[in-house]
Amino acid sequence: MNAVDPARIRKIRIALLLGALAMFALLYAPQPVLPQLAEVFALNPGTAALLISASTLGLAVAAIPLGTLSEAVGRRRTMIAALLIAEVLGLLLPWVPFFPVLVAVRLVQGVAIAGLAAVAAAYLADETGGEQLGTTMGLYVAGTTIGGMGGRLLGGVVGDFAGWHGGLLAVAVLAGVCTVLFVVLLPAERNHRRQPLRWRPLLGGLRAALGDPVLYAPYLVAALGMGAFVTVYNVLGFRLAAPPLLVPPALAALAFLAYAAGTVTSTLAGRAADRWGRIQVLLAGLAVTALGLLLMLADSLPVIVVGLVVFTGGFFAAHSVASGWVGARASASARGQASALYQFAYYGGSSVGGVLGGAAYGSWGWSGMTVLLCCWLAVAAAGAWIVRAVPKRVAVEA
Template sequence: MNSVDPARVRKIRIALLLGALALFALLYAPQPVLPQLARDFVLDPGTAALLVSASTLGLAVAAIPLGTMSEAVGRRRTMIMALLIAEILGLLLPSVPFFPVLVVLRLVQGAAIAGLAAVATAYLAEETGGEQMGTTMGLYVAGTTIGGMAGRLLGGVVGDFAGWHGGMLAVALLAGMCTVLFVVLLPAERNHARQPLSWHPLLSGLRAALGDPVLYAPYLVAALGMGVFVTVYNVLGFRITAPPLLVPPSLAALAFLAYAAGTVTSTLAGRAADRWGRTRVLLTGLAVSALGLLLMLANTLLVIVVGLVVFTGGFFAAHSVASGWVGARASASARGQASALYQFAYYGGSSVGGVLGGTAYGAWGWSGMTVLLCCWLAVAAVGVWIARSAPKRVLVQVASES
């Protein structure tokens, strides 16, 4: 492996931060305008949320194939083509007049986005030499939080005046600017040896990625944590714009400023994990997320916002550490597949959890939904605790491969 050039590493980090910003802005573009979409198409909250779940389902399904394809065609080429296709679809979506067609196109857009989401961790681990992986992944996840916050905020504010069409178009234009910069700045890989496409590397890589029981902990955190997260943000607009709070949609969009907490905590958590250990920081992040959910049970807007900030900060801290854990622990031969499996769990959890959580909100209200979401976080924490107590023999074996 070539020596690590600090200037090149900084350039990679900036490029991937911009790519993550574009990715998350596009992925969740409909979320801030779900109430307007539900009104225009005469939908209930759970059905409207299919526009979010469809894209994350497409991402989950395509993550492993595209992560494997990057082994043959190159990491950079895969990520660039994926983001360009997703951006083109993002510009087309606001002009689609039929909800079923919107859902199908969002499914395709999510599948395209997988080419960046599933490959970024492997690219970072290879091109930065694995040095300070916690810090590097923290910066990448910070880009996802900035994209999520900026896209949702812009879409919500514009959508209040220009309808959901204008809101989604504004997000696509923002993502387009980030995509151009991403293409210009991202260096070609130096440390990845391309492999011919065949079933054998795919199956052997998957076996290796699935063969380490410790990796099941970050997979579990990804699936359940993201299910909780997307549920809260899908449903929040419906809750605070309805009685008794009756917050105007343009002001309700300001709730997405809570993403700023994730930008800070994802970076800090990565550094903390490098210093104090992953499991300790990861369990703390999950506990903080649960505390935020409990605070949001209040019927006072200020307390709800504080709870949302706490919840968001805790979630992104946990996600940053869990994703970095996968990149640092997976063996070199399985790093692409392990990263893809993490993304499969993450966005599969978003798709399934978003639908189940929205259904729970419709059936049991915010309180009943909160009980369900806290249970999901508790199961994830148990998985992390079990991984913490994994036999030393497994730890030594996998560490020697990394």
Template sequence: MNPVDPARIRKIRIALLLGALAMFALLYAPQPVLPQLADVFALDPGTAALLVSASTLGLAVAAIPLGTLSEVVGRRRTMIVALLIAEVLGLLLPWVPFFPVLVAVRLVQGAAIAGLAAVAVAYLADETGGQHLGTTMGLYVAGTTIGGMSGRLLGGVVGDFAGWHGGMLAVALLAGVCTVLFVVLLPAERNHHRQPLRWRPLLGGLRAALSDPVLYVPYLVAALGMGAFVTVYNVLGFRLTAAPLLVPPALAALAFLSYAAGTVTSTFAGRAADRWGRTQALFTSLAVTAVGLLLMLASNLLVIVVGLVVFTGGFFAAHSVASGWVGARASASARGQASALYQFAYYGGSSAGGVVGGAAYGAWGWSGMTVLLCCWLAVAAFAVRLAVPTRKRVAVAQAS
């Protein structure tokens, strides 16, 4: 293990923050223009949401293979090639005239994005030497929140004036700038030793990541929490622009400024996990997420926005703690595979949860959907509490 260079760590943090920004901007580029896409292609909300679910499905399926491949070809190379492919596809998407083809391209784009999403946590854990990993992971997650907010806001505002084509193109151009900076700034790994392409040790790492029961807690939090989160943001535009609220699309896009709450809370939650323990920080974050969800039941626009801010902040705090837990808990030989499994759960939950949650909204409205999402969050919180039922095991979890 090479000594930790503070200047190099800062460079890594900046590069991965930019990479995360580009990744999330591309991944959710269609989300702010889903109502427009539904009108153009004559779709219901659940079908339009396939443009989001397709990309997260591609990411979930490709996460484990690409995470494992990074052990062979190198983490930096995997992340750079993956993000470049995703950016090229992002620039092509606005010119696709048929909805089924759009869904297919989004599926491939999501698979490409997996090369960054599934490898970044392992790269961070390797190159920081485990020092202040919670804080570093919090900054990385903050990059995802900035990307999610800026991409959705830009796409929604531009899309209101230039159509869904213009909205998605604007997001792709923003991501392109971040991608170039990411490629230039990201240092080559020093502490990761590439493995030869032998399946037995690679599968052994995957087996180790699957055999640790403690890791199933952050995996479950990722799946259920992200399912709830993507459902809310998929259908939010439909609720805000419909009666009785009737918010103009450009103003409805301003709701995505709520992502700023995630930028703050993800960093704070990482520090809280380092100081007070991961389980306590994670349980509290899930509780805050549920409170925000319940606030959004109100019919008052201001209360809905406040609830969205609370919901977003709580979710990203939980994601920051859960993903950092995986990086700290997994052994060095299984870190890449454990990170990939977390991403599989996270984006698999996004894909499946987005479809199920969208269908719930279509069938039961916002209130029925809220009941379903609260049940998901309750199951995740229960799993966290089961993981450490005694103070003694809290101390063990903190030490791990």
């Protein structure tokens, strides 16, 4: 690796933060207007949530192929092409008049977004690495929280006054500005050696990423943690609008300000993991996430908001540590594939978990859904704890 250039690292951090902001704003753009879409197209909450599950499913399916492709064509080129395509589709989305077509466009948009989501961690590990990786990954995850919060908040507020079309368009414009800055600022990679697009070495990297038992802990955290997270945000609008709360849509959108907690905790958790160890910080993040879920059981709007802040902060702390763990653990030849597998688990968990969690909410209400999500978090924590028993010659920072 070349000598560390602080100015270049700052530029990388800013560019990836903006890219993450655009990516998450586009990925979850329909979420704050799901109740409106359900009303317009005569849908139940679970069917309306397909607009979220479709994009995360496309991302999960495409993550490994695009992460592998980036090894051959270059990480920067893959990320830029992906975000540009996703932005074009985001600008087209408000003008689609039929729900099945909306779902199809969202599926393709998720495939495009995979080109950034699956490659960013590998790019950061290659270009920064070392002791700065935890902090750098924390800032990248902070960008995802800013995008998730800003996009949802903007879409919800504008959507309340201009309809779902206006809400989606406003988010696409915000993401467009970030996309342009991302393309301009992102430096070309210096430390990644492109591999020929041949099956044997690329599949060898995939086998290495799958064959390391330590990596299964962050994969499990990604799948189950994200399943719980996306479930809460998918159904939150429906719960707030229903009795006894009856919160207006524009006011309900303010709940997405809870994402600010994730912006703070993801950065702090990355630094804490560099200092005190990944597993300890990861387990603490999962415990805080479960605490937030329990707080949201109350039928009190202020308590729900506090619980949402705690839940969001805990989840993004755990996600920041888990994603940084993958980049640090994987070998250089398998880093792209390991990052892609993490994204596959993360967004596969979002897609499947969002459907299962939404069904649980429809059948058992918020309390039954909470029990299910707490079980998921407990399994994720158990997976991380088990890694402590792996011999030190195999495990990293256990």
